[in-house]
Amino acid sequence: MADFKTAYSKTMAHEGNYVHDPDDAGGETYKGIARKYNPSWDGWKVIDDCKKMISCDKFPQCLDEKQDLQDSVHSFYKEKYWDVNKLDNFPSQEVAEEMFDTGVNMGIGRAAKFLQKSLNYLNRNGKLYPDLIVDGDIGGKSLSAVDKIFHDGDDKILLTMLNVLQGNHYMQYMDKDPVQRKYARGWFRRVL
Numbered sequence: 001m002a003d004f005k006t007a008y009s010k011t012m013a014h015e016g017n018y019v020h021d022p023d024d025a026g027g028e029t030y031k032g033i034a035r036k037y038n039p040s041w042d043g044w045k046v047i048d049d050c051k052k053m054i055s056c057d058k059f060p061q062c063l064d065e066k067q068d069l070q071d072s073v074h075s076f077y078k079e080k081y082w083d084v085n086k087l088d089n090f091p092s093q094e095v096a097e098e099m100f101d102t103g104v105n106m107g108i109g110r111a112a113k114f115l116q117k118s119l120n121y122l123n124r125n126g127k128l129y130p131d132l133i134v135d136g137d138i139g140g141k142s143l144s145a146v147d148k149i150f151h152d153g154d155d156k157i158l159l160t161m162l163n164v165l166q167g168n169h170y171m172q173y174m175d176k177d178p179v180q181r182k183y184a185r186g187w188f189r190r191v192l
Contacts, residue, residue: 007087011100011101095150
């Protein structure tokens with residue numbers, strides 16, 4: 001079964017530390033956690049306190065030294081991005097990592113829909129399992145289909161399909177808002 005710690009380490013390599021980029025739809029972020037979308041996350045209090053502290057003159061670098069903040073980031077991602085899509089139950093570490101990273105970068109519902117859509121393409125026109133409802137909710141039927149694909153040795157194909165959908169989403173997003181093209185290299189490093 002898939003391991004959260006491994007996936008977390010890989011995804012955190014893509015996420016910056018403290019960033020406040022006016023072109024980023026999430027606005028102020030810490031390790032990928034956007035204040036705009038997660039205003040009640042308890043880490044913001046630690047960050048705001050650090051901004052005010054005289055002894056924290058190395059802001060934002062000093063945030064990395066705050067163990068309570070690092071623990072909060074870890075817990076946040078485990079609960080909101082790993083557990084919600086039941087990634088512990090995935091037999092493929094690579095597919096679970098892709099689901100996790102895509103969820104972090106573009107939303108857990110979108111990651112789940114990418115999975116369900118890909119599984120429908122791989123079901124041999126309903127011969128392996130019935131079409132899944134593409135609703136963004138990973139349940140028993142989705143997990144059973146992932147198992148079937150893994151045991152048939154097609155998890156690499158599933159992974160490729162997830163990456164194609166992810167990359168296509170980035171391109172459509174940049175077509176709608178060309179300012180976002182400045183993130184293209186970083187986004188496509190996640191697709192590889």
